Amino acid sequence: MSEHDHDHGHDHPHAPITNGDEPAAAPRVRALEELLVEKGVIAREDVRARIDWLVSRSPGDGARLVARAWVDPAFKARLLEDARAAALELGLDPGPSPVVVGVENTADVHHMVVCTLCSCYPRALLGPPPDWYKSLPYRSRAVSDPRGVLSEFGVELDDDVEVRVLDSTADIRYLVIPRRPDGSDGMTEEELASLVTRDSMIGVAEPAAPAPVG
Amino acid sequence: MHDRGGWPTEARIDRSEHELADWELMMDAIVGALGGRGLMNVDELRRGIESMPANAYEQASYYERWLYSVESILAEKGVLAAGELDKRIGR
Known part of the structure; x- marks a missing residue:
């Protein structure tokens, strides 16, 4: 993997161009950034700011939306209508995604989200998508065998529960409001927000169970 | 090839996760910055990814696909000359 152990011909200090077992793409991406910055095509500060934004995103924001929806039916109605507006209402950053809507899991209907084409996901509210969400088997089987996938993730649904698989696109993304746990x-x-896991907001898990009282 | 909905497979879903490496975050940010400058949008990113040869697509990791796409779209737009990036990394 290290065909880059040559002297690369300029002597200004910068981070090592390759580290350990990195794929060849790693130094290539760094070189691409250098080149585009040098050409004035993009600004380094902009790249930096976007990296900082991405690493600052976490499922904690989505969890706050869900917890509020559990305790406030009027807020839930707004979250189901327009999750971006609902996020702004709580002072959260809904990010650049055009449309994000909430979908509610009930005793009768279970939603799960996939992006069959690639990886569309409400990153501002959930952080970057997990690897499995972007994987080819998940993207295939969420559609062909949703109950099997749910079972693999530990969700067993009764036969009379309707499963709705939502396919995200660049234009519309989904945030699942899982069922509020008993107890x-x-x-x-x-x-409540601490019970709301990332996977429960993708629809492949139930929220965590409350710690037993006493 | 990219349109995986219902694609016949019984492959198990590998649920192991990794923190994004610095180059992956950078790749993501480059695409965002290009978008901010109006040089590339998400549809172009997807078109670049979807024009990968099937074998390369299957084998590439997620951000390797983005890199492939950005290189080809920027070459198409004349932002990067042929071989310019290779030359930079000393191939």
Whole structure:
């Protein structure tokens, strides 16, 4: 993997062009960035700021939306209508995605989200998508065998529960509002948010169970 | 090839995850920055990815596909000359 251990011909200091077992793409991406910055095509500060933004994103924001929806039916209605507006309402950054809508799991209907073409995902609210979400088997089987996939992820649904698989696109993305767990009645909104996992907002898991009282 | 919905497979889903490496974050940010400058949009990114040879597509990791796409779209637009990036990394 290290065909780059040559002297690459300029002597200004910068990060090592290759590290350990990196794929060949790694030094190539760094070289691409250098080249585009030199040409004035993009600005290094812009690249830096976008990296900082991406690493700052986490499922915690989505969890706050879900927890609020669990305790406030009017907010839930707004989240189902327009998750971007709902996020702004809580002071959260909905990111650049054009349209994000909430979908609600109930006793009768279970939603799960896939992007069959690539990887569309509400990154601003959930962080970068996990590897499996972008994997070829998930993208195939979420459509051909959703119940099998759910079972593999540990979700067993009764036969009479309708499964709706939502295919994300560049134009519309989804945030699943999972079912509020039994036994969470007395919990604060913040405590509720701690039960809401990333995978439950993709629709491939149930939220965490509340810790037993006492 | 890229349109995987219902693609026949019984392959198990590998659920191991990794933190994005610095070059992956950078690749993502480059695409965002190009988008901010109006030089590349998400449809072009996808077109570049979807024009990969099937074998390369199957074998490439996620951000390797992005790199492939950005290189080909920028070459198409004349932003990068043929061989310019290769020359830079000393191939």
